[in-house]
Amino acid sequence: MSENLEKKTEQRRWAMHALTQVLSNQRMLDEALGDVPPAQRAWVHEVVAGALRCKGRLDWIIDQLSLKKRPSGGLRKALLIAAYQLLNQPSVPQAWIVSETVDWVRGKEGEAAAKFVNALLRRISDHVESWRTIEWPDSSTESAQAQWASLPEWIWRRIVRDHGREWAKSFAVASLERPSFWIRSRQPIEGALQGPLEDSWNLDSWRPVQDTAEYSAGGLFVQDISSQLLIDEFTEEAKRIFGGLDGLGVLDLCAAPGGKSSGLAWNGWKVLATDRQADTPNSRARFELLLQTSERINRGRIGPGRIEVLDRKNIESLPLQDAVWVDAPCTGSGLLRRHPEIRWIKDEKTLVSLQREQAELLREAATKVRPGGLLMFTVCSVLRSDELESAVHHARLEEFEKVREWSLSPHLEPRGDGFSGVLLRRRSAQSA
């Protein structure tokens, strides 16, 4: 086998491994990519993340062309990857994609399966343009619409209920795109375009900025534009309400790995950050990342703001705060471009436990806000009535009034992650 062919077979093997880990073992893609050798990771990430984003539509194409013999298991996964490549990697010769996949399938599943895959992929490659644009289904069934949207039916149904069908269609189409990357830096970033906010920079594809000296020195950090916007607007509201930010502190109750805390410190807040400290490897790793992030950001001396990380158990005895932010655990339905696997591994049942967790966190956070202080609640989700509104309702925050709300989505300016958020203010002692 030539060296080049060997490398390609190896890449496809790792792509199949990562896709199987996500779809069959419900692992997050980033975690599954950790198994992949670094030299293969970028290629594997591109094809697996792409296949996951477009899976609903690719499944539909595969089923249209399979007639009675609907493929499953490894065969379907190999077809998903190849179909994604045929429709989205115009610079790769189509014949290579077909022959590599056919060889791979022959090795795993035998000659009959290889022939089937060859015929099916050739039918896609013969009409690439027409498969690339899939018309909105005439059929009005929710399952057909969800497949067009490349979403599981339960997410599709809930988004339509919350926002209406046209909004949901635009959201779904925008969520099929590759995500772009946003950085916050006082200095220009080579090759990046200046974004709509002060110090925001946009890269259209990922670059390992973590390997740069500026990053290690805390002079910049990676943060999606929606989070940057929420932090800036929260800060503006606080300045308006309190007449400035001097000496003001905010408790970031769900802070790991430290994205929002970094942005808040960047904007001049004195941040107290904490997160769950459960006895699990995932929880420990997240808390460790929070510690590393805060060290790096404090090293950067980016302004008067800084981050102090607190043990979760010390929150109970903490005095009342000017502001508390709860960036709660949620379905992540606003992150479908960046974490495309979320569509297929989260299930409707998780909503119930999430809603309870969100309301509990919000209720706890409310006890830490001083009279006249602010309570910010955000979820990276577009399921407003299931997450944001349900949490606020169940937390029964009688002492608070609404200041402002946000509903961000990848199809709306500034086209970042989807977020739902609400800013509440505790009535002051006089007005209570």
Ligand SMILES: C[S@@+](CC[C@H](N)C(=O)[O-])C[C@H]1O[C@@H](n2cnc3c(N)ncnc32)[C@H](O)[C@@H]1O
């Ligand atoms: C959406 S993430 C936070 C992201 C973070 N704010 C950022 O911008 O980088 C939600 C976080 O809530 C944390 N969490 C879940 N239950 C918690 C609890 N009871 N107390 C504190 N944090 C909790 C999770 O560990 C997770 O890190």
